[in-house]
Amino acid sequence: MANEHLKVIGGIDTHTDTHHVAVISETGVHLADQEFLAVGSGYAKIIEFISGFGPVVAVGVEGTGSYGAELARTLTQEGIQVLEVMRPNRQGRRLRGKSDPLDAYQAAESVLAGRGTATPKARNGAVESLRVLRAERNSAMRARVAVMTQVQNILVSAPEPIRARYRGLSSNSLMAALEKARPTGKLSEPAQATTVVLKRLAVRYRHLHQELALIDAELDAIITVHAPMIRDLHGVGTEVASQLLVTVGDNPERISTEAKFAALVGVAPVPASSGKTTRHRLSRGGDRQANKAIHHVALVRMMSDARTKTYVARRRQEGKSSKEVMRCLKRYIAREIYEQLLHPQPAPDAGALRALRKTKKITLQSAADSLQLWPTRLSRLERGLTRDDVLHQRYENWLNEH
CATH class of the missing domain: 1.10.287 (Helix Hairpins)
Structure with a gap:
C-alpha cells in the first residue's frame, strides 16, 4: 500500500534482457529492489512497482540511449520525470563493489544527490x-x-x-x-x-x-x-545539419544555455595556462562527431566567407596561432548555431535584391564591379543559394543609394 506522505526516487540498471529496479525514499533510505524483464509487460510492472511506495519524484536510468531507451520513453509517457545517470566511476566501484542491485541503488542516489545526471534525449520525433x-x-x-x-x-x-x-x-x-x-x-x-x-x-x-x-x-x-532554417547558415549543409540535430536531440530545451551547447559539441574553452603563459585550448569532451561538423563549418567559412576571412586575419595580426584562431572561430560558430537551433531566424529575402536591381536597370556585372566582387557570388546570393547577411546588407544599401 502506497504511503501518500512518502515520496520516492527510483533507480534502474538496464540490460539487454532484464532491468534491475531500486527504490529509495527522499531521505535516502533503501526501500526495495527487484528485477524485471525488458519487455512491454515488464515496463508496466516497473511503473507499478515504483509507484507502489508513494508518489515518484524522479527515476534515474542508466543507458537511456541504448538498453533503457524504450523504458525511458514509457516512463516519460506516464508522466514520470526521467534523468539519465552516468556510469559510476571506477574508483567508486572498487570501493563499493558491483552488482545489479548496487548499480540500481546508486542510480537512485545520484538522482537524490543531483550529481552525474542529465536530461535524456526524447528519441520520439x-x-x-x-x-x-x-x-x-x-x-x-x-x-x-x-x-x-x-x-x-x-x-x-x-x-x-x-x-x-x-x-x-x-x-x-x-x-x-x-x-x-x-x-x-x-x-x-x-x-x-x-x-x-x-x-x-x-x-x-x-x-x-x-x-x-x-x-x-x-x-x-x-x-x-x-528544421529548414538551420541550413540558412553559411557552411551548414544536410550532413552538418543532420549531425547537429542528432546531437541536440528531439528536445533541444534540455540544453538550456549556449555554454552547455559549446561543451556538448566540444568547443568550450578550457584554461591551459602555465607560469607566464596564459592561454586556452578546446575541450576534448563532448560529441566528437558534432565537433567534426563544427570544424567543417569553420573550414568552409575560412575559404569562402568574407566576414570569417577578416576575423581570421585580425586574430593572426594580434599574434594568435592557427590553433588559437580556430578555437575562437569554433566558439563563435557554436554560438551562432545554438541561436539558430533554439530561436531559428530565416535568411534575408535575397529574391528582393534581384527585383530591386532590375527595377533600377542595373546589370549584375556593374553591381559586382562596384562592390568589387565576382558576379557569380552576387548571383548565388540573389538566388538564395548562399547566405551572407553582411553582404546582403551591404548589397541592399548599395542598391538603395543608386
Whole structure:
C-alpha cells in the first residue's frame, strides 16, 4: 500500500534482457529492489512497482540511449520525470563493489544527490529518424571506402594486362570500367578470377553509391520539414545539419544555455595556462562527431566567407596561432548555431535584391564591379543559394543609394 506522505526516487540498471529496479525514499533510505524483464509487460510492472511506495519524484536510468531507451520513453509517457545517470566511476566501484542491485541503488542516489545526471534525449520525433538514417549512412560510407580500397589492393598485384587496362583512371571512371568488363574463361586462371572479382566489387560499389544517394535525399527531406532554417547558415549543409540535430536531440530545451551547447559539441574553452603563459585550448569532451561538423563549418567559412576571412586575419595580426584562431572561430560558430537551433531566424529575402536591381536597370556585372566582387557570388546570393547577411546588407544599401 502506497504511503501518500512518502515520496520516492527510483533507480534502474538496464540490460539487454532484464532491468534491475531500486527504490529509495527522499531521505535516502533503501526501500526495495527487484528485477524485471525488458519487455512491454515488464515496463508496466516497473511503473507499478515504483509507484507502489508513494508518489515518484524522479527515476534515474542508466543507458537511456541504448538498453533503457524504450523504458525511458514509457516512463516519460506516464508522466514520470526521467534523468539519465552516468556510469559510476571506477574508483567508486572498487570501493563499493558491483552488482545489479548496487548499480540500481546508486542510480537512485545520484538522482537524490543531483550529481552525474542529465536530461535524456526524447528519441520520439524526427531527430530520432535522422539518427537512424545517419547510422545506416555511416556504415554504407565505410563499406564503400572498403570496396574502393580492396579494388586498389587487388589491382596492385594483378597481372600486367589488367593493370595496364585500368591505369590512370579516376575512382569513378575505374569503377564504371570494371563494371563494364565481360570476363570469359575459367576461374582457375588468376587473370580470369581477378577480373570477375573486380567486376563484382564494382557492382557492389555502385549499389552502395545509390544507397548513399537515397539516404541523403531522405535526410534532406526530413530537415526541410523539421528544421529548414538551420541550413540558412553559411557552411551548414544536410550532413552538418543532420549531425547537429542528432546531437541536440528531439528536445533541444534540455540544453538550456549556449555554454552547455559549446561543451556538448566540444568547443568550450578550457584554461591551459602555465607560469607566464596564459592561454586556452578546446575541450576534448563532448560529441566528437558534432565537433567534426563544427570544424567543417569553420573550414568552409575560412575559404569562402568574407566576414570569417577578416576575423581570421585580425586574430593572426594580434599574434594568435592557427590553433588559437580556430578555437575562437569554433566558439563563435557554436554560438551562432545554438541561436539558430533554439530561436531559428530565416535568411534575408535575397529574391528582393534581384527585383530591386532590375527595377533600377542595373546589370549584375556593374553591381559586382562596384562592390568589387565576382558576379557569380552576387548571383548565388540573389538566388538564395548562399547566405551572407553582411553582404546582403551591404548589397541592399548599395542598391538603395543608386
